[in-house]
Amino acid sequence: MRKFVKFSIAAVVLPLLISGCSKEEKVAAPEAVRPVKTLVVSSPETANVRVFPGVIDANQKVDLSFRVAGKLKTLPVREGDRVEKGQVIATLAPTDFEIVQRDRQARYQEAKANFERAAQLLPQGHISKADYDRLESTYKSADAALAEARQDLAYTTLKAPFSGRIALRMVQNFEEVQAKQAIIELQDTSALEVKVDIPESDVRRMRENGERPSLRAIFGPGEDQKFALKVKEYATVADAKTQTFRVTLAMETPTTFTVLPGMTTSVEMRMRRGSMSGDARFKLPLSAVRGDIKLSPQVWVVNPDDMTVASQTIEVGSMSGTSIDVVGGLNEGDRVVVAGVAFLDEGQKVRLLPDVEQADPDLTN
Structure with missing residues (x-):
């Protein structure tokens, strides 16, 4: 009976041990990677070639505005129009400014006449020096006020500060506009700029070791759609989010096809290395x-x-x-x-x- 019990325990335990061993054999050691x-x-x-996305910008651009408030009288230009330096862009109704000028003109003439009489009476002792100084001050103030009125009247005419193209018109004719309110965006597209964000490592390579990369703006596969670029200016502070530096490149305006500010291009930077x-x-x-x-x-x-x-x-x-x-x-x-x-x-x-x-x-x- 005792032998039968030992045999039964062995018969139960042995398969379990064998099963445990087989499971351990199936677990393979992970391969080192x-x-x-x-x-x-x-x-x-x-x-030695890098390609970056770039954005076209005007060589010069400005938002034009009146220096005085008033109602628009004429606004002859339209978006896309070409204008020359000194050309009239817009005018304000001048009536109110003309009235102010005539009023100050009268005040000026009166103050001038009083001052000139005082200048004749002072040497004869018929007027005190204090009265003379007061009349002189009034005359000079009237002269300054008249000059201001004339200048305000001149400000009712807005002229192009340089030759360019009307990029955007923000108002319509006959609107009331405020002083320094932008009404026209004028762009000089006789030459163009390309704005591109370049990583730190490439900016370093552009400035160190005299490598002087070749830069081109590429608009298409043809050679007539590739234009040489020159470095115009670059930021010395990296963008907080992208950690790239803004570089401004100068480019001649294409004559075979239209390129306008706001359009995109590919900027190819080819390093010239001879090592x-x-x-x-x-x-x-x-x-x-x-x-x-x-x-x-x-x-x-x-x-x-x-x-x-x-x-x-x-x-x-x-x-x-x-x-x-x-x-x-x-x-x-x-x-x-x-x-x-x-x-x-x-x-x-x-x-x-x-x-x-x-x-x-x-x-x-």
Whole structure:
């Protein structure tokens, strides 16, 4: 009976142990996946080109307004009209201003006559010096008031301060307008500006090392739709949200097609670099290159299908700073590990970190 009990317990416990062992065997250790910093290799022509969205703006623009309040009498211009410098844009009804001018003209003449008589009587002692000074002050005040009335009357005529085009008309004729109320937006489109927001790294490259990038505004595929740009001015404070810098570029106005302020364009920035040797195809940071057992230069290339790395022997050229020219062994579009190469193994799974700046390996370190 005792043997039967032992046999029964063993018969129950043994399958449980076997089952537990089999479950442990099914749980495989997770495969280590190493995060890596990479760079997609590009040809020098591609790597040194940036394209940014830009907005066209007028070379000069202003909101025109009267310096006095009144009722519009004439508003002969329409949106899109071309105007010349000094051309009348609008006028106010002058009646009220003419009345004020005539009143002050009369006051001025009276004050002038009184002052001139006082000037004749003062040497003879027929008028006190205090009365003379009072009459002189009244005369000068009347003269200033008359000049102000004349100026206000002149302000009822609004003229173009420069030649340009009427971009926007904010009011209709015969409306009552206030002083300094904008009624017309005038733009000088004889030359244009392109506003573009550029990241910090590219602004640095524009200003340092004498690289002097070539800049073009591109409106279409044809060469007649590509225009050279020159840097006019740039902000030295980054935008708080985008951390980019506003750069203003000057461009000649196209004559073959219409380009107006507010339109968009693509700004191509091509860096002029001569540091690569004649046979070099790519440039990599030195941190990406390692030596195999025979000290042959190699890099880790990421397979995008299964996210594993494989060693690739390369031919190298000259070194410059923290980068090296690659003569052969890589193709454009290959993704190369650029940091931590000593900790990788053949066929190891990897996870990509955010891409680094790819146009200039010197900036990746």
